[in-house]
Amino acid sequence: MYLVKKVTENDYEDFLDFPSRIHIKKELMQKRSDEIALLKGTHTLSNYFTFTAFLCYCDSKVVARCAVTIYTDKDEAYLGFFDSEDNIEAVKTIMEAAENFARENGIRKLTGPVDASFWIGYRMKSNKFDEKRFFSEPYGKDYYPKLWKENGYKISQVYVSNIYKKLSKNEEDDENYIKRYNFFTKRGYSIVSPSKKDWDKVIGEVYTLLVKLYSDFPVFSHITEKEFREMYKDLKTVLDFSMVKLGYKNNKLAGFFISVPDYGNRLCGNIGLPEILFMLKNRRRCDNYILLYIGVDEKHLGLGSALSQAMFEELRRKRSSSIGALIKKGKVSEKYIDNKILYQREYLLFEKHL
Template sequence: MTEATPVQQRKPLTTAQGVTIQPVHTGKQLAQFIDFPHDLYKDDPYYVPELHIAQRDLLTPGKHPFHKHSTLQLFLAWRDNKIVGRIAAILNKNHNEFNKANDGFFGFFDSINDEGVAASLFQAAEQWLKEKGTRTMIGPVNFSTNETCGLLVDGFDSPPVAMMTYNKPYYLDLIDRQGLQKKVDLYAYKITEDAFNDKALKMMNLLKQRLSQRGVTIRNINMKDFKAEAERIREVYNAAWDKNMGFVPMTREEFDYTAKDLKLIADPDFIQLAELNGKLIGISICVPDINQILIKIKRGRLFPTGLIKLLTGRKKINSLRVMVLGVLEEYRKMGIEACFYGSIMEKGLAKGMKWAEASWVLEGNEMMNRAVEHINGKVYKTYRIYEKAI
């Protein structure tokens, strides 16, 4: 299920805290790894279970393209014959190549509120990463900033939206006590329906007219030519985000894998492309908040009733996540981003959406933070990525 290791490394390790750390190597252990959060959060009204089949494929070599260039090791923590925590140690070789770094990552961290359990898990992850020659441990990141990442540190009073993380407040103490320091915060903005008014509509239309005079047009994605559109989007995505902290370009296979999943829930009215004389220069990707359905699917199982909930619940979704919004560097400050946001709100209101989340935005990305604040977006959740020299 994870990278092959010598026999001695496969043996469980009992720590001084009375915790047994077990490397995950079998299908049964992988299922236990995926299911542990369901038990930990069973009484939490804001917890959204991940779909079991999606998590299984994500973590299985041969299923997800990440495993073609990189590797990881999953660990389970046991005490008194009961699973009490989990963690993944991740070596993302593409990240290190692109960023000329020597970083390791941790992800998929969950634990009971016990410092001994957390310490045992992080010791196991650190040791594995040290053996791989890395000098820094960064996380939580699952597997890169292109997937889910960040620890929720503020905004525990509502469920996460699609493809965002959630955790209990006590995780902050557990991680702080392991010597990890803040690397960067990520903001999630809430934009409500009252943020869009006649003034905003007039401004958007004026900007579109000015852009049109300069040869820039904005259109919806062509779902009939999805494969070709996705490849063009990938090229802009990898170019527009290449200077962001910790960014790693997505391989064609990784992007296709993600695009295939997004296509299942996508509404073409919320995937917009900005073109200059036919050249793609900006993208905006919003997805319906599928978590409003997933929160009702017990333990992330589609059968026997989960699939029915998934198929019938989409019409009741009343919010969006603005997941990707960016423009190639040389075409920024033209007003394209503002037109994207304005169009999202206009179409969202027409389709009965009550609010949207724009996430995530790096705390140091002044241009994007100003753009969201300009349309009355308010930071309502904050996520954090940590780091530690090892």
């Protein structure tokens, strides 16, 4: 007998603890602090939506969880924070409850997995489950896509992560990318890495360009610069600034390419001395980097290739591998330095009309 209930304060621990039962420690990317803030309605972005969490029990034991996020100006809601045993009946029961709740609130379509917001997390991993998770990668079990499909959810978007090979000291450059780099630098563009002391200024510039470029992305929602700074306040601590490339024309930011050392999931839970030492060691020199955010103003098309050349020169100097993370399939950035790509990992976004 399955019982679904909306999560109240008395159920917080059941909701928060369940992922650690489903995922082994090295797989778990859960950020409990975000989940607690969302449950309490105190998250930086909570003023934009209502967040309602659900738990499915069988014989007093949690077997599935999820949450529905409703924005006041949309008839599309988000289904996220999904975790479950490999149990189709449990998933059917909790999804029906979530869908009925959404209908009662005027929602016509559910999209997911979206963990409340574009800025918190979305997408579902769909292959390469035997490989180590990288920093910021969506986590999930290999049976999750099947459970969503069997409950009537259709794939709406596909994303990939490019797994690049480790570059040797004598790795040859791609002539096309060298030409792009030289083309832009000869025309007055400067491609630089910021210093830590300049980051507070730089992140404001990145915000302005990023929200303009990403506004047509699926599930994107606008946030203020103050909220953006709060969401990314820890980025300054984890960045290797040599792995941030900025393109300027006439002292105005025209493009950015931001990479971070691959910390895996070591920074997702409680941060103690071992995690701090691990971060400090890998921030200075890491074997693998996550190519996380890239954007180029439409007035400066082609600059992305020049930024990529600068980034891969750094990777070669460090003799490191890299992962071009979470790219919408078909985007130009999927093909950057494609002669160095070994293979791809894949992620899905689903939708269901109610």
